[in-house]
Amino acid sequence: MQKKKTTTHCETMSTKVVLLSTLVKRLERYQGESAVLYGIKSVKTVTVVTFLNQQKVDENYENILPAGLERIGAFGRCLDEINSDNYIALVQDEKLKCFIQDQDNSFKSVPFKTVDDVDLATLRVETKISVQLSSKEEETDRFLEKLLDKINSDAASFVMDKSKVALLCSGDKSVLYGAPQDVNVEELTTYMQDEDEEENIKTKKKSVVKDVALLFKLYWSTVLEDASSDVPQCAPLIYHQRRNSHVLCLSFDTISVVPWSDPAENIGSILCMAITRQLKLMMEDLKEQLRHTSIRNIEIPKIFHFHPESLQHYVTLVYHPQRSDQSLESYRKDVHQWFDLPLDRPIFKRGNKHWFAIDYENSRQLINTHMGLNLTGSNVSLVQGRYAYHHYMQDNFDDNGWGCAYRSLQSIISWFRLQGYTERTVPTHHEIQQCLVDIGDKPPSFVKSRQWIGSMEVSFCLQTLLGVESTILNVSSGAEMSSKAQQIAEHFRTHGTPIMIGGGVLAHTIIGIDFKEDTADARFLILDPHYTGGEDLRVIRNKGWCNWKPSSFWKADSFYNMCLPLRPTSF
Template sequence: MAETVLLLQNFHEKIKTKTTQGNGLLYGIPCGTTIVILGACFNNTEKLINAEAMICKLPSGVQKLGLVEVNNEANLTDFPNSCQMEFQGFILMKDIKSERIQLKKMVQHNFHTVPFNVIDSNEFNSLVMTMRVKGNFSLGVSDTGELQNCIHHLKNQITTNEWFGVKIDESENCITEKSLQNNKNSISELSVDTSSKSKIDLNLSVLEPKSQNVGDDLKSMVYTTELPLTKKQNKLCINICIDALCITWKKTAQSVFIENIKQCIINYLSLYYDAYCKEMSAMSVLKSYHFSPEPLGHPLTIIYSKSKKDDIHESEREKLHILFDLPLNQPYFRKGCSITSHNLISKTCPITNVHVGLSPSGLTNGKCVVIKRNYSYFHYMQNNFNDSGWGCAYRSLQTIFSWYLWQGYTDCKVPDHKDIQECLVKLRDKPKSFINSKQWIGSNEIAFCLDEMIGVQCEICHISSREELVNYGSKLEAHFLFNDTPVMIGGGQLAHTIIGTHFNREEGEIRFLVLDPHYIGKDDIKSIQSKGGVAWRPITFWEKNTFFNLCLPKSPKVAY
C-alpha cells in the first residue's frame, strides 16, 4: 500500500523561505502508511551542533525520518553509493536557486520521488494527541557513574513491569498495561477534556504498585522505586521529577498505549542524565520546560537548572535557535516562553493582541509594519480600578511591560498603579505624597520605570507638533522591524500606545496603529475594535496645537 506523506505547513514555509545552505535530520510521526514530517534539525560544525544528539528534546513518538539538504544545486549525484545501499529514509531537498522542493525515498536501491500534501497545525492536532507525563523517582547515588547505572536499571525495570500504570487527568481513572491487554479501542476514547484550549490534550501521572499483590485495586497505587544499590555511605538522594511530552496518533490502540508512555519516560531519563552531567552539581534542581514555538508548530522539552537565570543558558539557547533554524532576534526558549509560563500570564493579564483581525489602514501604497509578538492590552477601569481621567500613561506602561513578560525577558508581574508610583518615589522623581494620588505620568516616567524595574533602555523623541509626526514615519518603521516593542506617545495630558505604522513616503501619508488606554468596556475583541480601543489613526487623531514625546523601548541586546 502506498504511503501518504504529510508536511506540516510551518516546516514547509520555513523550507520555502530558507536561503542559506544546510543539512540535517528530518523528523516526524509515522503511523502505518501515513507519515507526518514535522521539521528538521540542522547541523552546524562551527557551533559544534549535532542534530542527532539534539533530537531527544522532541516529544516521545517523534522519530528520525531521514535527511534534509538545502543548497544551490540540491541533487543526489554526490550521494555515495554505499549510503544509497543502506539508506532507508526520506531525503527532502531544496534547491535555493530554483526554489524547488523535492522529497525522495530509497526503493529497491534507487531514489524515487514521493508526493506530499501540506497540512496546517489545526489539521495535525486533529490527528494526534499530545500527552504530558509526570511522576517522581528517588535514587540514592554517590557519583555520576552510579547515577548512570541506576538510570539504566530503572529503564529496564520500567520496560519489564506489566503493572506499570498511569492515572488520567488527576481523576480516579487509572490504567495499567495489564488492564489494557487486547484492547483495540483507540486512545482518543480515553477521558479527554475536548473543550480545553490547552496545548496538552491529556495529563498523566505515573503510578506503580509497591507489590503485585495490590492486584486490580488501582486506586491504592503509591508510586515508589527501590533499586538494588550498594551499601555505600554518604549517598546522595536525587529526586527525578518526570515531566515529559508524548505525541501519538489518536487512532493508536489502547493496548499499546502504556508502551508509548514507557518509552516516553525512558527517553526522558536519558535527557535528564545528559542535563545532570552538564550541570555537574548535585545542588542544582533540574526542571522540565515545555515550549511550543509558533514557527515550529509542535512542542519540545528542555531541562534547565531551576535556580539559574536565563543568562546562564544563553549559549544553549543560541544552539537551539540554530538547530531549528529559528531567528536569533526573537526568544523562544527562555523560561518565561514556556507553555506553563504563558498559561500563567494568560490568567493574570488581560486580553492579548487586540489588533488581530482589524480592517486595513486605508492606505493603498507604502509599507505596513506591525509588531509581531504578544502583548496584553491595558485600559481604563480594568480590574475594577477607577483611573479614568488620569491613568492613561500608567496603562500604556503596563501594555509595554507585558510585552517583555510575554517574551520571557522578565518574570516580574505587570506593575499596578501603586507599584509605578512607588518606583518613581524610590528614584526621587516624585515626592512621597505621589503614592496613592491621581497624578498622571508621562514618557520620561515610563522610561524611568522600565529601566528600574526590568533594565530596559528607552529612547525619548521630542516632537513640536502633530504634523511633524510624519517625519518620524521611517524611525517608527525601523523601530517596529528591529525592536518590535510597543511605543508610548504622549501629548498634552493624553497618552496612547502605537504598535504599528503604514507609511507612504512618496505621498507623505502615514497611519498609526493605536491602542487607546481611554477605552472603557469589556475585554472582548469585538467590543474593543468596534469602540476604537484599537484602530488605525491619521495624525489628525491628536490635538493640533500641542507637542509630543515618543518613548521607544529597546529590545535586549541578546534577543534570544
C-alpha cells in the same frame, strides 16, 4: 519467522510528503552540509516538521523534542551523501528536492506540499517519579537503566484527565477502558467531562475540543516485578540495601504530539517515550550537578516548554533552579545552533516559556486581549509575542484619572518580560516615580504623587529599568496620525513592541495598524488603559477597550508624542 515489511514502489508513489513552512525557510538559509530530519510518519502521509544540526552523533538531541516527532530522514547537499537508512531525503540543489526510499533501498523523487501549520493533538503527562542517585556515576546509571526498563515495560497505565478513560500499556498498543478500542485521538476528547457532570459521558453527544492539551496521569502496576513466581502477589516484600545513595522525587511534565486521526490505542507507547526523553534530560542535569557538589546538595531541575514561532513545534529544556538566564547563555546558544536559529533575540529564556490554557487562566492580567478580534485588513501589522493588559484600578490601586501612561508603560514592560528580555517584575506606579526621581528628571516630591507622565518619561524608564532605547515620533495634530502609519507599520514588522502614545490628557497603547495605501488612511488597534472594570475579556472587546479605532479617534486639536521601544539585539 515474520517477514520484514518493505516499502513497495506503489506505496512510495502514494505516500504524501508534507513539509512545515518554517522548516523550508530554515533550510533555505541553512549553511551546514547535513542535518537530521524529524517528523511524523503515518499510513499515507509523512510530515517533516523540523531539523537538528547534530554536530555529535552520540548525543541524544531528540530528547528536547516532543515524543511523536521521530527521526525520519536526512538533509544534505547531495543525494549520494545521504545514507540509505533514512526514509526521507531532502536535498538542496538549485531548489529543494524530496526523495523517499523505495523497495530496492534507492531514493525515488517525489513531490511535496508546504503548509504553515500541522494540526496535531498535544498530549501532556504530569506525574512524580522517585529517582535514586549515587555518588558513583556507574551506580546512578544502573538505577536509571532499571527505571527506564520499568517505564517502557507494561507496568505503566495512563488515565485521561476529566474522563473515565484509561490506557493500559501493552507493547505498541494500549488496552482502552472507558472508551471503545477503535476510537481515534480526536474522538477521545468527547469522553472528557466536567466535574459536575453526573451522567455517563458516553450517553452524551459532545463536540470535539481541539484547542486544549489532553492531560494524562501516570499510574504504575502495583505488582512488584522482583517478586518470584511462587510468591502470592498480595504478599508483602521487604528489601533492605545499604547504599551511599539519595532518592529524589522529580516532577514530570511531558509533551507529545500526534495526529488527531491516529488510533488512541497507539498513544500509550508515545506517552512512555515522552517520559523516557524527559527523564534522560533531567538525569543529565543531575549527573552534572553531582560532578560539582555533594549528593545531599542536589537541586531538582525544572522543566520549561517552549513553542517558538520560528519553529512551530515544542521544545523542552531542563534548567537548574539556581542558575540565572545569563549563566545558561552557553547552553542556550548551543540550542539555537542545533536548530540553526539566529542569535538576535531570546527564544529559550525562562520568560519565553509556552503558555498553556491554564497559564492564561491563572494570570492576574489578561494576556493578548486582541486575539479573537478580526485582525484582517488591507495591510495589517501587529505587535509580536505576548503582553499583559494593564489598566486603571488594577492591583487594588486607584489611579483613575491620572495613571494611564503608567499603565501603558506597565504593558510595554510586560512585553519585554514575556519575551524573555528581562526577569524584573513589572514596576508599580511608585517605582516608576522613584526611577524618574533617581535619574534627576523629577523632584523628590514626585514620589507618591498623582502627577501624569508622558512618552518622554516612558522612554526614560525603559532605558533606566531595562536598558531599552526608544524612538520618539510626534505629530502636531491628531489629523496627521495617518501620515505616520507606514513608519508605525515598519516598527511592528521590525521590532514588534507595543507603542505608547500620549496626547492632550490621555495616553493609549498602540498594538497594531492597518494602513490603506489607496486612501492613505489607517486604522489603529488600541489597548486602552482607561478601563476600570474587572478582567472580563468579552466586555473589554465588545465595549472597545481593545479594538480597532479609525484615524478620527485622534483629536485634531491635540498634539501627540509616541514612544516606540526598540527590540534589543540579544539572546
